[in-house]
Amino acid sequence: MSKKLTVISPVFNEEDVIESFYIELKRCLQQLDPAYRSTILFVLDRCTDNTLSIVKRIAAADSAVQCLVLSSRFGHQMALLAGLDHADADVYVMMDSDLQHPPSMIGEMLRASERGCDVVYTVRRDTQDQSRLRKLGGRIFYGTLRRLSDAPIYENAADFRLLTEKVAKVFREQLRERRMFMRGLVSWVGFNQQAVEYVAANRAAGHSKYSGTRMLRFAGQALISFSSFPLKVSLIAGTVLSAAGFLYALFTIVQYFVDTELPSGWATLVILLTLFSGVQLICLGLVGAYVGAIYSEVKGRPHYVVDELINFSGR
Secondary structure, eight states: OOEEEEEEEEESSOTTTHHHHHHHHHHHHHTTTTTEEEEEEEEEOOOSSSHHHHHHHHHHHOTTEEEEEESSOOOHHHHHHHHHHHOOOSEEEEOOSSSSSOGGGHHHHHHHHHTTOSEEEEEEEEETTOOHHHHHHHHHHHHHHHHHOSSOOOTTEEEEEEEEHHHHHHHHHTOOOSSOOHHHHHHHHOSSEEEEEEEEOOOSSSOOSOOHHHHHHHHHHHHHHHOOHHHHHHHHHHHHHHHHHHHHHHHHHHHHHHOSSOOOOHHHHHHHHHHHHHHHHHHHHHHHHHHHHHHHHHHOOOSOOEEEEESOTTO
């Protein structure tokens, strides 16, 4: 008996590549027949180009293509969650729509799943069009996060993965974080996992939607989600500097009785005030980042808002 497979693909302003991606993905999925009955689920953040009209045209010609249109730009991670919430299958594959995640890998991922793996995640062995600076930043980010995180974070892991229905159900019913770092959560959730390597091709068209600022924000979100180490650093720094300040106070008292002609000490006061004030502000900022994460959770806003459903029968 054939299994149901749904490919979940977040989309944002990909008018130059989305049709090429669909053609290549469809060709690879047809090779899986009749073992798998495949559905493609495009999850669209609010696009500002012609991506939506192209996807609608594809969905009108192919009933195996579903389209979930979100009302605003909720981000890549929320788009993945929305796809899991609305898909109905035995196996799910998440992949980007820019052809840097090769559709030809899906067959290998399914074979790993058939051997008993509930999660098959991919690791980039190389990225053809990625700059050295970005590669170095990625290594630093994953190395830091792996050492500080409460869960194992795999270096160069991508949001190109396979999940069985058992794992998808956990995300639908239990893992509902609003600042979601999917790569970390997939690692944290456990189950039988296996990695497969791939080489990310050059983008077929268009450009990356992750700017340097957006990548830094994403890295900060990941660190806050999976490590309390920055808070511990604040405590350690405060303790060390407080001890240093106490020792300096003792030194000043001794100096007062020994040396009757003390200099004005203006430079010393300025340096100490600047140092301690800077450390205090940094510590407050770190605490504020965690408080902000708590605030996002307790507000209870929805993770995303759906504007339109296309080719979803009975909904």
